[in-house]
Amino acid sequence: MPALSLNGALTLSDNEYQEYRNEPGDLVGRTVPGLPRFSAAAAARWSTAAGVILGVSATSVGDYFADDANQVAVQGYGLLGGSAAYERSVGGSRVRAFLHGSNLTDAAHVASVFINPLRDSSGEAEAIEPGLPRA
DSSP states (O other): OOEEEEEEEEEEOOOBOSSOEETTEEOTTOBOTTOOSEEEEEEEEEEOTTSEEEEEEEEEEOOEESSTTSOSEEOOEEEEEEEEEEEEEETTEEEEEEEEESSTTOOOOEEEEOSSOOBOTTSOBOOEEEOOOOO
16 A cells, blocks of 8 residues: 655754853854754655565755854755665565665755854854755
């Protein structure tokens, strides 16, 4: 019997400093770095009685800042993934062969940042670690 399963997660947040003073000055009201205002993930999986399993997933992360002063902006991104598998019983065990793809659209994205990054000789912030390409 075919079975469809869906799951998802959504985070909405508004994170700003209520009190915070450091060398650059008073940062009250600035957005806390490294925390996007939203992130979402969704996935669907379809399984058949014949052992075929197909899946698709999507992830979205909103823009955020990489520094306390909110001068180093990090662009949000969206990623798509997919999978196909075949599963069957062999003896007393279940065996599954599968293929999985991540970042199927090969979207350039930021995987992580260094909070309050150092700056290079030109003054550019060295904050961003790029995400993996299609895999």
